[in-house]
Structures are given as C-alpha cells and as structure tokens.
Amino acid sequence: MSIETRPDTPTPPATPDHPDAHDLSVVELLRRLYALFHNKRFGLLLILAMAVFTLVGVLFPQAPGETLADPAVRDAWLDTMRPRYRGWTDILTALGVFGVFGSIGFKVVTILLALSIIACTTHRLPQLWAQAMAPHVSVRDRFFDHARVRATTVVRADAAPTAALLKADLHKLHFRTIADADGTPLYADRNRFAPFGTVVAHVAFVVILAGVFVTTTFGFRADDLSVPVGSRIEVGRGTDLSIEARSFTDSYNPDGSPSDYVSDLVLYADGQQVAEQVVRVNAPLRWGGWSLHQASFGIAADLRVTDAAGAVVLDEALPLQYQLEGRYAYGKVEVPDTDLLVYLITPASGQVVPDIPAGKAQVEVYRGGTDTPVFTTVMTPGEPVDGVDLTWTFERERQYTGLMLSRDPGGPIVWTGCALLAIGTCWTMFLRHQRLWVRLEAIPQGTRVTLASPDRHDSIFARQVHSFVAGLGDTDTRKK
Amino acid sequence: MLDLSRTLLALATGLLALALLVNVVVVATRRRAPAATAVRPVAVGRGGSHPVSPLSPAALDDDGPVTAVRTSKRGVAWAADRSVELALLAITVALVIRSIHTGHAPFANQYEFACSFAWGITAAYVFFERRYGVRALSLMVLPLPLAMLGYASTVGSEASGLMPALQNHLLLTAHVITAVIAYGAAGVSAGAAVLYLLRPHLKFPGLPSEDLLEEIGYRAIVIAFPMLTIMIILGAIWADIAWGRYWSWDPKETSALVTWLIYGGYLHARVVRDWRGKKTAALLLLGFAAVLFTFFGNLFFGGLHSYA
Ligand code: HEM
Numbered sequence: 005m006s007i008e009t010r011p012d013t014p015t016p017p018a019t020p021d022h023p024d025a026h027d028l029s030v031v032e033l034l035r036r037l038y039a040l041f042h043n044k045r046f047g048l049l050l051i052l053a054m055a056v057f058t059l060v061g062v063l064f065p066q067a068p069g070e071t072l073a074d075p076a077v078r079d080a081w082l083d084t085m086r087p088r089y090r091g092w093t094d095i096l097t098a099l100g101v102f103g104v105f106g107s108i109g110f111k112v113v114t115i116l117l118a119l120s121i122i123a124c125t126t127h128r129l130p131q132l133w134a135q136a137m138a139p140h141v142s143v144r145d146r147f148f149d150h151a152r153v154r155a156t157t158v159v160r161a162d163a164a165p166t167a168a169l170l171k172a173d174l175h176k177l178h179f180r181t182i183a184d185a186d187g188t189p190l191y192a193d194r195n196r197f198a199p200f201g202t203v204v205a206h207v208a209f210v211v212i213l214a215g216v217f218v219t220t221t222f223g224f225r226a227d228d229l230s231v232p233v234g235s236r237i238e239v240g241r242g243t244d245l246s247i248e249a250r251s252f253t254d255s256y257n258p259d260g261s262p263s264d265y266v267s268d269l270v271l272y273a274d275g276q277q278v279a280e281q282v283v284r285v286n287a288p289l290r291w292g293g294w295s296l297h298q299a300s301f302g303i304a305a306d307l308r309v310t311d312a313a314g315a316v317v318l319d320e321a322l323p324l325q326y327q328l329e330g331r332y333a334y335g336k337v338e339v340p341d342t343d344l345l346v347y348l349i350t351p352a353s354g355q356v357v358p359d360i361p362a363g364k365a366q367v368e369v370y371r372g373g374t375d376t377p378v379f380t381t382v383m384t385p386g387e388p389v390d391g392v393d394l395t396w397t398f399e400r401e402r403q404y405t406g407l408m409l410s411r412d413p414g415g416p417i418v419w420t421g422c423a424l425l426a427i428g429t430c431w432t433m434f435l436r437h438q439r440l441w442v443r444l445e446a447i448p449q450g451t452r453v454t455l456a457s458p459d460r461h462d463s464i465f466a467r468q469v470h471s472f473v474a475g476l477g478d479t480d481t482r483k484k
Numbered sequence: 485m486l487d488l489s490r491t492l493l494a495l496a497t498g499l500l501a502l503a504l505l506v507n508v509v510v511v512a513t514r515r516r517a518p519a520a521t522a523v524r525p526v527a528v529g530r531g532g533s534h535p536v537s538p539l540s541p542a543a544l545d546d547d548g549p550v551t552a553v554r555t556s557k558r559g560v561a562w563a564a565d566r567s568v569e570l571a572l573l574a575i576t577v578a579l580v581i582r583s584i585h586t587g588h589a590p591f592a593n594q595y596e597f598a599c600s601f602a603w604g605i606t607a608a609y610v611f612f613e614r615r616y617g618v619r620a621l622s623l624m625v626l627p628l629p630l631a632m633l634g635y636a637s638t639v640g641s642e643a644s645g646l647m648p649a650l651q652n653h654l655l656l657t658a659h660v661i662t663a664v665i666a667y668g669a670a671g672v673s674a675g676a677a678v679l680y681l682l683r684p685h686l687k688f689p690g691l692p693s694e695d696l697l698e699e700i701g702y703r704a705i706v707i708a709f710p711m712l713t714i715m716i717i718l719g720a721i722w723a724d725i726a727w728g729r730y731w732s733w734d735p736k737e738t739s740a741l742v743t744w745l746i747y748g749g750y751l752h753a754r755v756v757r758d759w760r761g762k763k764t765a766a767l768l769l770l771g772f773a774a775v776l777f778t779f780f781g782n783l784f785f786g787g788l789h790s791y792a
Contacts (some may be wrong), residue, residue, distance in 0.1 A: 045759075047752060048752045048759065051745055052745075052746075055742055055745035055746050055749060056747060057737055059739075059742045060489055060723045061733060061738055062735050062739045062742060064780075068732055083742050105733055140724045216731070225729070227728075287725075288725065288728060295728055297726075297727065297728035299727075299728070323692055380644045406527065408727075410728050410729065412729075415724070415730070418720075419721075422717040422720065422721075425713055426710070426714050426717055429709060429710040430710045433706045433707075433709060433710050434706070434710070460699075461695045461696070461699045
C-alpha cells in the first residue's frame with residue numbers, strides 16, 4: 005500500500021495515461037494533510053468557522069442539558085420555542101441551531117482547529133528557533149534599499165571605531181549584536197524569544213480543549229440536589245456521599261434585591277462526617293475533589309406514607325421545586341416498591357388560590373403512566389388521610405436548600421491551559437522581536453552606517469531607529 | 485456624593501463633545517502646507533540621518549507635509565486634546581467617588597458599566613493620541629464614549645447592592661477592569677478601522693496613512709486581545725467558584741468568546757496574504773460589533789449574567 009512496504013525493485017515509470025501515475029502514497033497523503041493543517045488560511049477559516057458556530061449559539065436559545073436527547077422532553081422544550089420561531093421552529097431544529105455546542109459540526113470544527121494548531125506550531129517551531137538562534141545575518145545590498153524601516157547616517161570615523169561605537173550603543177538599548185569575523189556588526193535584535201509566546205498560546209489552547217474533553221467525559225455533576233433544612237439526604241448515583249443541611253438563610257437588601265444565600269452544610273462519605281462548612285454562592289464546600297455549591301432554595305413539604313400494617317413506606321421532605329402557572333408550587337416523588345407517582349401541590353409563595361387553602365397541601369396520586377389520579381385530596385398538616393390502601397400525612401412545610409455537587413477531573417488541566425494562554429498571549433503581544441540589519445560602508449567623509457528592518461509597519465520602532473541613528477551621527481564628535 | 489459623581493460625568497460629556505467639535509473643524513479645514521514651510525523630517529546630528537521611512541508618525545506618514553501639525557503650539561487643537569484629558573480625569577474621579585460611596589468597583593449594573601466603558605474608550609483614545617498624534621482618529625472614537633455616557637444617563641443611576649453571585653470583590657474588579665481595558669482598546673481599533681476603510685474615499689489632506697491606521701488598529705488589539713483573554717479566564721474562574729462550572733455556554737460568556745475568536749481571527753488574518761487590508765479592517769469592525777453585542781446583550785437575552 006505504501007512505498008515502504010513495496011519490494012525493493014524500482015517501480016516502472018508510470019505513463020501519464022496510467023491511472024497509478026496520480027496515485028498518492030500514504031506518506032505523501034499525510035504530508036499533504038499536514039501542509040493543509042499548517043496552512044495559515046485554513047487555520048484562519050477554522051477560527052472564523054468556530055466564531056460563526058459560537059455566534060449561532062448566542063443568537064438562538066440553547067436547549068439545556070440533555071433536553072435534546074429525550075424526544076418527549078425535547079418536544080416539550082420545542083413547544084416553548086414555537087411562539088417565538090413559529091413555522092421556522094422545525095427547520096431550525098433540523099439545522100441544529102438549538103444545540104450548536106453538542107452538534108457534530110461544532111465538534112468537527114473544534115477537532116480540526118486543534119489539529120491545525122498542533123500542525124502550525126510544530127511546523128513553525130524550527131523556523132522560530134532558527135530565527136532566534138541562527139538568523140540570516142548577511143543580506144544583499146538591495147535589502148537596504150527596500151526594507152520598510154531604513155535609516156542611515158555618516159559617522160566621521162573609520163570602520164573599526166564606528167563598529168565598536170555602534171555595538172556599544174546597541175547593547176545599551178538591550179540589542180544583541182552578531183558580528184562578522186573582524187567584528188563588524190551585521191545584525192542586531194532584541195526580544196528574540198518573543199515569538200515563542202505564540203507557541204505557548206497555541207499549546208495552551210489545545211490543553212484547554214483537552215481539559216474540556218476530560219471534564220465532559222469523566223466529570224460528575226448533580227445540579228438538582230434539594231436538602232430540606234434539618235435533614236440529610238443520600239446523593240446516590242454511584243457515590244457514597246450524603247449531605248445534611250443544618251440551616252439555610254436568605255437575606256435581602258432594603259430594596260428587596262437578594263444580598264446573601266447561606267447554607268450550613270455537613271458532608272458525609274460512607275456514613276462518616278468528612279466536612280462541614282457554611283456555604284455561600286461564592287464560597288463552595290470542597291472536599292476530596294468534590295465541590296458542593298449553593299444553587300437555589302425553596303420550600304419542601306414533609307410527606308409520610310405508611311401501609312395498612314403501619315410500616316413506613318415513604319418519609320421524605322419533598323422540594324416543591326416546580327411551578328404551575330406561577331400560582332402553584334409542587335413536588336413529585338415515586339412511592340418505593342409501587343407504581344404510584346405522587347404530586348404534592350401547594351399555593352406558590354404569596355399566592356392565594358381557590359382550591360387549596362393557605363397552609364394546606366393537595367396530594368394527587370397517579371398509577372404508572374396514567375393521566376387520571378387514582379386518589380386526590382386536600383390535606384391539613386399533621387392529619388393522616390387514607391387512600392389507595394395507604395395512609396398519607398402531610399407533616400409540615402420547611403425550607404430546603406438547592407445544591408449542586410460536582411467533581412471535575414478536567415479542571416486542573418483547563419486551569420493549566422488558561423494560565424499558559426494568559427502567559428502566552430501577553431508574552432507574544434507585549435514583547436516584540438525587533439530586528440535590525442547593519443551595513444557599514446567606508447566613504448571619504450568617514451563611515452556610512454545603515455540600519456534596516458523588513459518587519460511590519462511599526463512607526464514607534466521606526467522613530468526609535470531614526471533617533472538612534474541620528475544620535476550616532478552626533479556621537480563621533482562626542483567621543484573625540 | 486453620587487450627585488457629585490453625576491455632575492462630573494456631565495462635565496466630562498461636555499468636554500468630550502467640545503473636543504470632538506473642535507477636532508472636526510480642525511481636521512476638516514486642514515490645508516496643505518506651502519512647500520517652503522513644510523515640516524521636513526530632517527534629523528539633526530552631524531552626519532544627519534536621512535530618514536527614508538517615517539520619523540514622526542503623525543506628521544510624516546501623511547501623503548504630504550501638513551501645516552496643522554506643528555504650527556501654533558497652543559491653539560484650539562491643543563485645547564481639544566487637553567479637554568479630552570480633563571474629561572478622562574473627570575470620569576475617573578466620578579467613578580472613584582461612586583466606588584467609595586457604594587463600597588464596590590463601579591461595575592455592578594448597566595449604568596456603572598456604561599460609565600466604565602466610556603472611561604475605557606477615553607483612556608485608550610488618550611493613550612493612542614499621545615503615542616501617535618492622529619487627530620482624525622478622534623472623529624471616529626470620541627463619539628463612542630459620548631454615546632456611552634448618553635446611554636448611561638438614560639438608565640437608572642441608583643446605587644444597588646451586589647447580587648450574591650457578584651459578591652467577590654477581587655474577581656469582580658479584576659474581571660471587569662480587564663473587560664473595560666479590552667473594550668476601550670477595541671473601540672480605538674474600530675475607529676482606526678473605519679478611517680482605514682474610508683481613507684481612499686476621503687479627500688481631506690493630512691489624514692493618517694493607511695499603514696499607520698493599520699498599525700494603530702493592530703496596536704489596539706495588542707492591548708485588547710490579552711485583556712480579553714484574561715477577562716474570559718477570570719470569568720471562568722469565577723463561574724467555577726460561584727456556579728460550580730467553569731463554562732456553561734451562558735449567552736454573555738459565549739458572546740465574549742465570539743469576540744475573542746473574531747479578534748483571534750483578525751490576528752491571524754494579518755499574516756495571510758490576501759486577507760490583509762480591507763478584510764482585516766472589516767474583522768476589526770466585526771469584533772467591535774461583537775463587543776457591543778456582548779455589552780448590550782443583556783437587553784436581548786437572559787442567562788446567568790442577566791443581573792448586570
Ligand atoms: C483559537 C486558537 C488560536 C489562538 C488563541 C492563537 C493565538 C495566537 C496569537 C496570540 C498569535 C500572535 C499574533 C501576533 O503576534 O500578531 C498567533 C500567531 C500565529 N498563529 Fe495562532 N492562534 C490560534 C490558532 C491558530 C491556528 C489554527 C493556526 C494555524 C493555522 C495558527 C497559526 C499561527 C501562526 C502561523 C502565527 C504567527 C503569525 C505571525 O507570523 O506573526 N494559530 N496565534
């Protein structure tokens with residue numbers, strides 16, 4: 005298949021009409037791919053393509069979390085978009101605009117961008133190294149006539165003292181000089197390692213992408229943990245953690261805007277207390293790679309269910325975390341070992357509703373998958389009610405604190421990448437590799453000095469070069 | 485205290501408007517110098533340097549020598565420059581007073597951020613005007629802080645407490661200072677880009693050369709890009725602390741990323757042969773459009789940043 009695996013006999017020269025004449029070897033294919041990836045135009049197009057994808061993600065609402073993965077949830081979510089996008093909704097959905105960041109296109113562009121950055125950097129590194137360590141110091145005379153920055157002056161001295169003077173003055177400005185065998189400076193530069201900042205910035209971007217990959221692949225996140233104040237819940241989901249909320253306080257400014265949310269939390273691992281902390285929005289609890297964040301808060305209802313024999317089948321504080329028409333707050337739970345789904349509904353805070361008096365709660369019990377409740381009643385706190393062979397007690401309402409538990413092995417990688425990116429961009433942008441080629445010519449009046457740089461338009465540098473050169477013209481008398 | 489701060493901002497608005505007006509007149513009425521009095525870039529020195537490329541950027545990068553540049557030292561143009569600097573001082577003091585009064589950096593709501601944005605652009609303008617002396621730039625750039633201050637005067641200027649998520653003074657300050665510097669420099673780059681694109685169609689003498697405008701646009705991004713980078717990283721650190729994840733594709737952070745990618749694209753476009761020139765200037769404008777969109781985005785989309 006590839007040249008290397010062929011027998012050592014020379015391949016017969018292919019005639020132009022022979023199809024194999026145009027065939028690619030694997031090496032050649034790879035070489036061309038590499039050339040494509042380190043092509044600056046291709047890289048630019050990838051950056052811009054990523055910008056376009058990202059822009060689409062800003063312009064259109066993005067379906068949260070796993071919404072798009074579950075057809076039922078997805079349709080419900082799309083229905084909330086229909087009033088806004090009308091007939092376009094399905095077309096936009098088909099185009100993937102509501103889930104840009106999970107789309108194949110976005111992933112492909114990201115991967116291509118990463119490959120391109122790697123190719124650019126490996127391709128450029130030897131050039132940068134050569135430019136810093138072994139620059140081409142001798143140039144043709146034409147160069148001095150066409151370089152962007154050119155300045156010339158006549159020093160009334162012979163070449164040797166002029167060379168010494170020039171070198172000394174350049175060193176004062178932190179230029180390094182490279183001279184030929186007899187000490188005549190040919191080239192001067194400063195900040196020669198500045199271009200390596202781009203290498204750091206490029207590597208950084210790839211490191212960040214790698215970190216994000218690790219986060220999304222190996223990270224853990226539970227952002228819907230509701231812990232009623234004064235109780236302890238098991239996190240489950242493959243962890244051995246449980247969380248207790250001792251208290252929760254929300255406080256407000258005089259103008260009604262919130263000023264603080266504070267939960268007093270205890271974390272248990274394997275039944276043992278491992279951490280306790282007062283957690284605020286900007287002060288999460290961190291333990292053993294886990295982070296516990298304040299995310300929300302609300303009211304929970306304590307519901308107790310017993311069977312005919314008096315055994316407790318359910319005893320839970322149910323967060324009333326969902327809203328209905330802005331007037332009702334409700335929570336739901338499945339009764340263990342049954343097919344019963346329970347909704348507990350109360351008036352939303354501050355709302356007066358006709359069917360549920362303040363302080364009471366309505367219970368609705370559904371049998372797996374059906375739409376009509378098998379049992380429904382309004383309950384008074386502390387008074388047991390019988391229904392579907394069980395006894396239901398709504399004990400009381402109390403506050404719950406909504407927490408988010410996460411574990412992110414990608415974090416350290418992302419932060420390393422971020423540090424490199426910040427360093428790399430500042431390094432590249434704030435330092436500048438400045439290069440000057442030098443020509444000394446003996447003329448009757450003395451020595452003509454010409455400095456020239458082919459680098460981009462940089463009027464500040466040009467000005468410095470000119471005043472430097474003008475200063476040289478002065479110096480010859482100064483020295484005498 | 486807050487009243488004093490508001491008065492100072494009004495004063496700054498007046499000074500900026502005045503400077504802009506003067507600069508419009510100065511630039512529009514500038515004439516070519518008679519050849520004899522032309523300011524020639526002849527460097528002094530015994531041997532005499534023979535500059536074959538620009539010596540003093542503003543004066544020499546032009547098509548021809550221009551009188552307006554070094555005729556009378558203290559004319560109206562000089563006064564215009566001082567009045568921009570005075571305006572910068574007034575905005576600075578106004579923001580400091582406000583911070584002392586509210587107890588936090590002036591970045592907590594749209595009003596405060598608009599004033600800070602105005603500060604950023606004015607500061608960046610003063611920096612570039614001092615470095616390059618390109619007066620024409622002010623025609624494109626000064627309207628921006630004026631518009632920001634005007635906008636600020638239409639939104640409520642009441643001091644508000646900080647939302648719980650914003651209560652991290654160090655990060656809030658660092659995150660938004662970098663944003664303000666980045667956005668200010670981006671404003672200058674956009675001004676330079678507009679001039680660059682208009683340059684071939686404008687017949688005024690004494691406009692800066694395209695090369696110099698390109699340089700200024702780039703130099704502004706040299707400041708803006710690292711600041712944007714740091715701003716986004718600080719935002720990610722903060723999000724990790726406050727929300728438990730460093731990135732959540734929140735519209736505001738995502739549009740900051742769009743801005744960053746556009747400017748990243750710009751930096752690379754400059755080194756791609758047939759992208760240089762008009763296309764790179766267009767990217768600068770696109771980048772600034774993204775800056776404005778990020779800034780005003782709250783008006784269009786909700787999201788975790790919607791408290792701003
Ligand atoms: C989004 C990811 C990228 C970031 C953050 C990034 C960052 C940078 C920065 C800050 C510079 C310095 C620009 C200047 O000095 O004006 C730079 C230069 C450069 N980048 Fe990138 N870059 C990225 C992607 C790429 C890609 C995909 C390629 C390859 C096609 C590439 C190739 C280059 C090259 C060749 C230069 C040197 C330009 C010159 O000659 O001055 N970069 N990059």
